[in-house]
Amino acid sequence: MSYHITRKLEEQGSAAEYKLSRSNFVPDENGYYGRFGGAYIPEMLHRNVEELRTRYLEIMHEPSFQGEYQQLLHDYVGRPTPLYFAERLSRQYGTQIFLKREDLCHTGAHKVNNTVGQILLALRLGKKRIIAETGAGQHGVATATVCALKGIECIVYMGEKDIERQAPNVARMKMLGAKVIPATSGSKTLKDATNEAIRDWINNPHDTHYIIGSVVGPHPYPDMVARFQSVISKEVRWQLKEKTGSELPGKVIACVGGGSNAAGAFYHFLDEKSVELIAVEAAGEGVHSGKSAATTQLGRDGVLHGSRSLVMQTEDGQVVEPHSISAGLDYPGIGPLHAHLFDSGRGRFLSATDEEALKAAFEVAKLEGIIPALESAHAFSALNQLELKKEETIVICLSGRGDKDLATYMRVMEQNDEI
Amino acid sequence: MSRLTELFTRKKNNVLNVYCTAGYPELNSTLAVMKALQNNGADLIELGMPYSDPLADGPVIQASGTKALQNGMTIATLFEQLADFRKEITVPVVLMGYLNPLLQYGFEKFCAKAAEVGIDGLIIPDIPMFEYEKEYAAVIQKQGLDFIFLVTPETSEERIKKLDSLSTGFLYAVSSSSITGSDKDFSPVESYLQRLQGMGLKNPVLVGFGIKDKATFAMAAKYTAGAIIGSAYIKALENGNDVETATKEFLTGILR
Numbered sequence: 001m002s003y004h005i006t007r008k009l010e011e012q013g014s015a016a017e018y019k020l021s022r023s024n025f026v027p028d029e030n031g032y033y034g035r036f037g038g039a040y041i042p043e044m045l046h047r048n049v050e051e052l053r054t055r056y057l058e059i060m061h062e063p064s065f066q067g068e069y070q071q072l073l074h075d076y077v078g079r080p081t082p083l084y085f086a087e088r089l090s091r092q093y094g095t096q097i098f099l100k101r102e103d104l105c106h107t108g109a110h111k112v113n114n115t116v117g118q119i120l121l122a123l124r125l126g127k128k129r130i131i132a133e134t135g136a137g138q139h140g141v142a143t144a145t146v147c148a149l150k151g152i153e154c155i156v157y158m159g160e161k162d163i164e165r166q167a168p169n170v171a172r173m174k175m176l177g178a179k180v181i182p183a184t185s186g187s188k189t190l191k192d193a194t195n196e197a198i199r200d201w202i203n204n205p206h207d208t209h210y211i212i213g214s215v216v217g218p219h220p221y222p223d224m225v226a227r228f229q230s231v232i233s234k235e236v237r238w239q240l241k242e243k244t245g246s247e248l249p250g251k252v253i254a255c256v257g258g259g260s261n262a263a264g265a266f267y268h269f270l271d272e273k274s275v276e277l278i279a280v281e282a283a284g285e286g287v288h289s290g291k292s293a294a295t296t297q298l299g300r301d302g303v304l305h306g307s308r309s310l311v312m313q314t315e316d317g318q319v320v321e322p323h324s325i326s327a328g329l330d331y332p333g334i335g336p337l338h339a340h341l342f343d344s345g346r347g348r349f350l351s352a353t354d355e356e357a358l359k360a361a362f363e364v365a366k367l368e369g370i371i372p373a374l375e376s377a378h379a380f381s382a383l384n385q386l387e388l389k390k391e392e393t394i395v396i397c398l399s400g401r402g403d404k405d406l407a408t409y410m411r412v413m414e415q416n417d418e419i
Numbered sequence: 420m421s422r423l424t425e426l427f428t429r430k431k432n433n434v435l436n437v438y439c440t441a442g443y444p445e446l447n448s449t450l451a452v453m454k455a456l457q458n459n460g461a462d463l464i465e466l467g468m469p470y471s472d473p474l475a476d477g478p479v480i481q482a483s484g485t486k487a488l489q490n491g492m493t494i495a496t497l498f499e500q501l502a503d504f505r506k507e508i509t510v511p512v513v514l515m516g517y518l519n520p521l522l523q524y525g526f527e528k529f530c531a532k533a534a535e536v537g538i539d540g541l542i543i544p545d546i547p548m549f550e551y552e553k554e555y556a557a558v559i560q561k562q563g564l565d566f567i568f569l570v571t572p573e574t575s576e577e578r579i580k581k582l583d584s585l586s587t588g589f590l591y592a593v594s595s596s597s598i599t600g601s602d603k604d605f606s607p608v609e610s611y612l613q614r615l616q617g618m619g620l621k622n623p624v625l626v627g628f629g630i631k632d633k634a635t636f637a638m639a640a641k642y643t644a645g646a647i648i649g650s651a652y653i654k655a656l657e658n659g660n661d662v663e664t665a666t667k668e669f670l671t672g673i674l675r
Contacts (some may be wrong), residue, residue: 029429030549033622038550039549040518040545040546040547041474041545041547042473042475042544042545042547042569043544043547043568043569043570043571043574043582043593044544044569044571044573044593046573046574046578047571047572047573047574123535143465149437163639185478185482186471186472186485187482188480191472192472195472195473195474198474199474199477202474202475205573214510300523301522302519302522302523303517303518303519303522303545304472304519305472305474305512306474306545311519313519313523315491315493315523316495316520316523316524317470317494317519317520317522317524318470318471318488318520319471319472319519320471
């Protein structure tokens with residue numbers, strides 16, 4: 001049965017792969033999407049990044065790799081994830097809303113699509129040690145999970161502040177056998193954890209693979225992670241065809257921090273001009289409140305973590321600390337693909353405040369019996385900002401489940417009985 | 420002849436390059452630190468421009484940068500501090516920093532201003548070779564600034580030759596594939612330095628990363644033109660003495 005599904009996934013994908021080879025939205029050989037991307041790395045990282053750059057596509061296309069990857073996605077991650085017609089939510093907004101249920105992936109979010117792919121790639125590169133960065137801990141958990149699966153050493157860098165804020169995920173990582181190292185430099189959050197992971201990689205140039213969790217970092221990471229996440233839109237196409245008779249929705253909506261679930265949800269629609277791609281950033285306490293993570297609105301061209309993109313920074317070019325109630329969107333940059341989607345107008349970028357996201361989370365819980373992650377709740381809150389047509393098909397990427405955010409949700413319920 | 424070329428023509432061995440962070444320990448101590456370094460035997464100064472996310476630096480240098488940023492250091496402020504520095508500082512000075520702040524300042528404007536105040540060269544570790552040739556070389560060369568690339572024990576011979584051919588002033592040999600201030604065993608590095616020595620490179624080589632005392636300096640200088648000290652000097656400045664005393668004590672320990 002899994003063979004059947006694997007074949008089905010591959011067949012469904014081949015047409016889209018072909019179109020993408022001529023797309024403006026895959027990077028050129030130097031990793032550029034328009035003016036964004038590239039590999040701004042010190043010489044100390046050259047060997048590692050170059051090894052990956054020259055090998056990733058070849059390895060990803062090996063039949064043995066694809067076989068193992070598809071098998072794990074099916075048997076271990078639980079793919080394909082359902083595309084669910086959200087009837088009550090659709091009625092509420094007067095349109096046809098489908099939810100792509102990435103929250104049902106093993107570990108509770110889409111992050112594992114990427115870590116399963118990268119661990120298989122790391123093993124084929126002969127690596128013995130895995131490092132990762134994590135903010136809220138979801139990517140750290142997804143990395144620790146696949147390292148346990150493959151019996152390989154796992155070190156996760158996490159900002160000291162985030163370790164305090166995300167105790168359950170720290171415990172999960174430890175139970176899975178990972179070593180969690182606090183990042184104590186700079187602002188002690190995700191961007192600093194990323195710096196520390198990169199430094200670890202510099203110090204370990206032979207045996208270590210760095211599993212980046214989003215479509216950020218030097219080329220080839222943004223492309224590689226997008227390809228691993230592209231299974232999301234690959235499935236949406238055939239699932240939508242089965243349910244509505246058309247592969248193409250009117251709109252695809254996803255939240256964006258670094259942008260990995262959005263990249264995956266958009267990927268096979270990038271060249272379908274009729275499909276509107278809507279990215280929702282975290283406005284925090286308000287875009288201009290000084291406590292926000294809406295990078296396309298607040299950022300300027302810059303270089304962060306090895307690629308050229310939009311970066312939230314001071315006038316003097318120092319990277320600033322963003323804010324969002326959702327730790328997974330709390331990043332001062334955005335993947336270069338998304339910067340290009342924004343710049344070229346192919347993507348439409350909206351934002352949702354902490355409060356709007358919370359409201360959306362409670363609405364989805366009450367109407368559909370699904371508690372979404374705070375990140376995903378941002379995507380839902382876009383429904384209030386869009387003109388929706390009755391006959392239109394909307395796909396929302398429900399990137400993760402909300403268990404990890406219960407403490408926040410409980411605080412809200414205590415403060416406000418009304419919700 | 421550029422100041423760097425002049426230095427390496429005159430002095431072929433034991434060249435001591437010391438790294439300091441602009442705006443550290445105090446916002447206005449930049450010049451005092453440079454003077455102290457020159458007076459106590461530094462042949463060359465690498466002046467670091469602080470950045471929030473310094474990937475290629477270790478914790479000691481990052482902490483000094485964080486302090487400098489808290490002190491209020493910016494590139495514009497640095498150029499104000501450096502406006503007349505050539506009246507007192509005669510040794511070559513190279514600026515070390517990361518690309519993002521320079522892009523915000525305006526890369527061309529940055530190079531023009533650096534040349535105007537009397538800076539000799541640039542070390543910008545996150546401009547890789549490909550981007551350098553495509554985007555930055557012309558601007559840097561137009562201002563007559565030297566540009567120094569890094570090589571590591573992991574860099575292939577072919578690539579070392581290419582990086583050497585693009586570098587002017589000197590070539591920065593990272594002693595181990597590691598970040599600054601690491602305490603790794605230094606001895607395996609010797610064969611790498613010997614290898615560099617035998618390659619007939621056009622630039623003099625200075626060794627950085629892991630040089631912290633007289634012994635490591637001597638070892639590095641045995642195979643190359645000299646070495647770069649960074650974290651160890653920043654640590655010395657942390658110890659509370661005034662800049663001149665701390666610098667004198669530290670450099671005497673290296674050079675005596």
